[in-house]
Amino acid sequence: MTLDLETCRRAPKALLHDHLDGGLRPATIIELADATGYADLPSTDVDELGRWFAEAADSGSLVRYLETFAHTVGVLQTEAALHRVARECAEDLAADGVVYAEVRMAPELCTSQGLALEQVVEAMLAGFAEGERVTAERGTPIVMRLLLTAMRTAARSSEIAELVVRYRDAGVVGFDIAGAEEGYPPTRHLDAFEYLRRENAHFTIHAGEAFGLPSIWEALQWCGAERLGHGVRIMDDITIDERGRAHLGLLAAYVRDRRVPLEMCPSSNVQTGAARSIEEHPIGLLRTLGFRVTVNTDNRLMSGTSLSREMHLLSGAFGYGLADLQWLTVNAMKSAFIPFDQRLRIINEVIKPGYAALALADLTMG
């Protein structure tokens, strides 16, 4: 039986892979464009703009998909805009039942009107803090943490890595590289990763989304990534024999056996062609094989999605019930970059009681 969307929304969830510039509210984009003099929006009607984003993301054209970010990034060039979007991100995630989120952003994209990288980071952190405050007052508390992303096609990764270390006690919990994967291997940014390792800092790497096993191998074995953004192409190292048994290659076995978390984003993976459909998404098999899989949103605006919706879709495709949602959520929480005692507290005091209450409600509803 498929869990309905409302049940998925009420279930406590943890989110590790969500881009701040992929989650703006259409109405906010229009207001910010107006306030900051950004004149390139394809529409200034809220519904039409929302549809435009969804259609561009669904078009199968990478060019159109990337064009969507030109607009969201275009309105994220002031401290006020960054603060507001970060606060609204916390509010929207909390309303969706997310209790812990690591949201990422590339500060270098927000400096075209003169903001310093530090101003960008501080505005986002202040927005998250305010979002935590207002959602706690509403009775739907969320813990918001920031990951700083460097663009893999650019050359500022060492600078961004230094920011991660500088702001580690202020809400920044990790580092990431994102952007075009093919032709831009993670080892291009080896200096940044080696610096972070020497500083005992955490990082994840977008790998195995558009490009295959070499990208995953470099991310893990050369760069030392703790988690993989997407990682769907690990499937290339798994073969199924004629009797239906799965055989893991050395890299796939390493990922599973070392419990490397995979930040999977079902709808986004289908839109970018990394998976054929939700029903055929590798998460089904990888979960059965015992990989440390987690469910994420990637870009809520472009994919017209939420974490509840992703869970709902997976429930429809693979028959996941509340116990599966709890397993996926605990997987994510175990893989978070905050300290171990804080992770345990959220698992034991928020996630497990939340699912127990839902299961009980399910029983009494008959």
Ligand SMILES: [Zn+2]
């Ligand atoms: Zn991503």
